[in-house]
Amino acid sequence: MAKVKYYYDSDTLSYQKIKPRKGQKLKHFLLTLLAGFIFMILGFFVFTPIFESPKEKELKRELEFVKLNEELHGKKITQLDKILKELQERDNNIYRLYFEVNPIPEEQRTAGFGGINRYKALEGFDNSQMITDVTKNMDILSKQLYVQSKSLDEIVKLAEDKEKLLAAIPAIQPVKNEDLTRMASGYGWRTDPFTKARKKHWGMDFTAPRGTPVYASGDGVIERADQASAGYGKHIRVNHGFGYISLYAHLSNYNVRKGQKVKRGDLIGFVGNTGRSQAPHLHYEITKNGTKINPINFYYGNLSPEEFEAMQKAAQIEGQSLD
Structure with a gap:
């Protein structure tokens, strides 16, 4: 219920009701509406970051999980690359040397990928650079592992042949x-x-x-x-x-x-x-x-x-x- 306001009339020596004019009522309504709208805008920009929706929280957790996974993958790739380098060193300087075959040239082991940009589809995202780097390192590691796998296949074959050769060479006196x-x-x-x-x-x-x-x-x-x-x-x-x-x-x-x-x-x-x-x-x-x-x-x-x-x-x- 709206409050009723009075004023004192000295002529009649009594209190009289103050009747608001129509323009003032409209003005009061518009000011109230404007204040509400301003409060709504401020609430959206100021309070939204504080009060996230469940969907936003879920997406944020997923993004953090992706970032964490990418970091872990990067560390694993570094560890695997170190192990692979040690294996390549033994392959060239021990295995292939023993079987008298040429070592695999470094440029053959580390050759890049030619042609179009293989990672164009990964561009345009917030973490594009990180994802591209990890993917590229995984591709390089995969190729080096393939080259090393083929080399070990060759070493196994050479070992089998070496064993057969040692058994085949005429190595004893034919008469006791x-x-x-x-x-x-x-x-x-x-x-x-x-x-x-x-x-x-x-x-x-x-x-x-x-x-x-x-x-x-x-x-x-x-x-x-x-x-x-x-x-x-x-x-x-x-x-x-x-x-x-x-x-x-x-x-x-x-x-x-x-x-x-x-x-x-x-x-x-x-x-x-x-x-x-x-x-x-x-x-x-x-x-x-x-x-x-x-x-x-x-x-x-x-x-x-x-x-x-x-x-x-x-x-x-x-x-x-x-x-």
Whole structure:
């Protein structure tokens, strides 16, 4: 209820009601409306940051969570990059060095990404720079990990090949020492027993009684077991792979057949005197990539240092060969 105001009339000596004019009422109404509107505007700009809506609070929490995750991802990428660098160092300076292969160049490991801007879609946001940096670092790390993974695949293959190579190399004496009468002739220039002329002797002759066991000097496949090669008589050729072939000549008999797989130390034949031979013995040769090489360098598998030294001295004597 509106308050009623009075004034004192000195003429009538009484109180009379004050009647407000219509213009004043309108003015009072408009002032009240304006004050309310101003208060509403001030409330929106001043009090809204203090009193957030549930939706705004949820979005703010999500944004803070995203920022925290980006920081954690950045730290993890730094740690992974450090681990990867150590692995790359071992890969180049230990693994690849051991297997005698070239190290991976640094520019190949750290090559960038060409072409259009890969990160254009990440631009225009409040945290675009941070997100772009993290994404770019993850891409670089992923590529380096891929290169390193391929390198380790290669190392594994080289290790497998190395193991096979070590088993395949002709590394033992084909006739046991206790079965030998003597080591008759070595690799090099010798006197031919039939023509008495000096000629190159391409293998080593092991003198032993007829029927003495002959053993494969390395893993491989029997390439030949026949007497169709002039001068060698009954002989065996073992293909060891990796370019190595060993030959066992003047045999009395075979214990293998063509195409058969053998292991180092397997019995493959017996000493004889077939072909162009002056007395029972084993003529033994090694070929590497088509070139005949001195077998004496391949006896590390079953000779002591003393036995090897004695064999070297005997092999250097330029006497007469037995074939």
